[in-house]
Amino acid sequence: MSFELNTYAKNNEAFTRAQQLIPGGIYGHQGPAEGCYIPASAFPRFSAKAQGSYFWDLDGNRFVDYMCGYGPNVLGYGDPDVDAAALEQLKIENCVTIPSYKMVEFAELLVDTVKTADWAFFAKNGGDTTTLAIMTARAHTHKKKIIFVNGFYHGVAPWTQKIDYPGVIPEDVSNNLYVDWNDVPALEKLIAENEGEIAAFISTPYMHGNFIDNVLPEDGYWQKVREICTQKGIVLIVDDVRCGFRLNLAGSDAHYGFEADLICFCKALANGWNVSALCGKEFLKSTVSGMSYTGSYWMSAVPFAAGIACINKLKAIDACTEFRDKGTKIKEGLIAAAQNNGFHLVVSGEPALFYLRLADDDSLMLHQEWIAECVKRGIFVTNHHNHFINHALSYEDIQFTIDVAEDAFRTVKKNHPERA
């Protein structure tokens, strides 16, 4: 089976216009630089519409979207139940001087749903909640140092960046300590070296860093980390912005059998409606209530209504089981397609957020070629980041994906006769 290749004339024209007015044309992770569009010519720039598990670009090319807006699209673009709830709320009120009662309803739902949650604090982006989590830990412990896991990503606030990033000064990161994933002895050593100075340990539930195979927690890892943090009075923060509600609706800490003190949610919380939440244990509730931390749109009612509908629907459809099943089918299909063409595809991480890497060279160049060939054929995948499953993705879409992947592998194979 072979597929027609996309062309991007209108995308490119729009990008040229964008570059006149917008830094970089498209900045950040949704742009060609940070988005690792390699080669740039293989990727679309702007979407024209989105529905279910698809988006269409300005040239009318359709893509089965495995990035899901980098996570928010958990039920499908334009999910009728979520959007109906949001639009119904919009008719009533949205951004008002005092908050809508929807905020309370949403908090009640999260506390009922998330195992570790005794309370919920709402904001807009994942980074709002990771920053609040760090501030809360420092306010509670009156300590300043934070332990990060190497390869981390917790947003874009200066404290989350590295000393060599533009605009970051050494003081922004001078209290950051680093340890390798799954390395309990190193964590114990680091804590001993900084005895009495550590406010928090922050980590994603498993290592889903970019450019590297994703790594699940070793047996007992999280339980040991929990034990150490409790012993040492260190606040345990789980950044569940990316994985939240895709592994387990009770939280990814529950998925791996432990309880965080603070847990950060965003992406899948409201199916694309803009809201994030920090949830936490009772002993931190008083501290967080005293924080000077708020924003103009943080108590808008429409995203709360969307969030309530989203969480309820995820529960009703047993979404996490479905995501695991669909992710597993994609994983198996892609690995087989690679093998059929003499390639070795490594699929790592949780199936609901699978990460891809062709292991046939040590430079990722073959991998990037294959990803580009997939994108040109209408499957939106990336060469550097984990992917996301959504409810609207059908089993026909999955078969289409595998067929496209096979055609893309054939093309890469043909383009590299030296590998034969």
Next chain:
Amino acid sequence: MVDTRTQAYINLFAVLGTLENLCELVPEAAELAQTPKPIAIGFDVKDGPAATLTFKDGKCRMEPGIGKVSVHMSFSSPAQFNAMIDGANPPISLGVILNMNFLLKQFTPLSKLLESYMRPTPEQLEDEKFFEVSTTLMFCTISVALSQIANNDEIGKFSAAHTPDGDIAFNIADGPGATLRVKDGRFLTLKKKGDNPRAIMEFESIKLARQLFDNEVNALGCIGTGRISMRGMINMLDNLNRLLDRVALYLA
């Protein structure tokens, strides 16, 4: 935010080191580098870099460390060496006196010739050949400066420590190329295109390279349009970009 010691490493290996390329590319420079017998100048900076610049048969070669030299120039500090690069007189020694003829009549004009290519006037750049040589020399200087920053500057060392091992190809498509060899967080620049890089950053043309060096175009925008192509281990290139940011600071 500029570290004097790192600046000295850049001035020695990246700036004076570009004399190698000047002699290859500019006949006038090759003529100035002609000596009846080889002359080796040792630059010995206390608490800083040391290297030997050898002139032989119209060519120039820089090697790290001080070998058998005709002229041994000792500098009491990186700051003193940097001052000489910025135009102050070199320290006087017996070797300097004995080779004054070469230093005054050949080395100083060579340095000035290099400066004219490194800091050209807009009129000079209208000449196509001059433009090409000037941009190539700038490219060589930047390529070497990258490694000096990676190995010496405190923030540069952080970037280097996070760069996976292997070769990075740093190329201009229709022009020169360099290989940045990374091993255990240390960088080494080879002034030639590599055979088997793990990551490639390539400018589409020498004209674009010049525009980037002169800050006339936006690098991010060029990545978006594919005029700068990047492939391979992007985490290597990510760190290379952070080092490039600091090159601008030191070579401004």
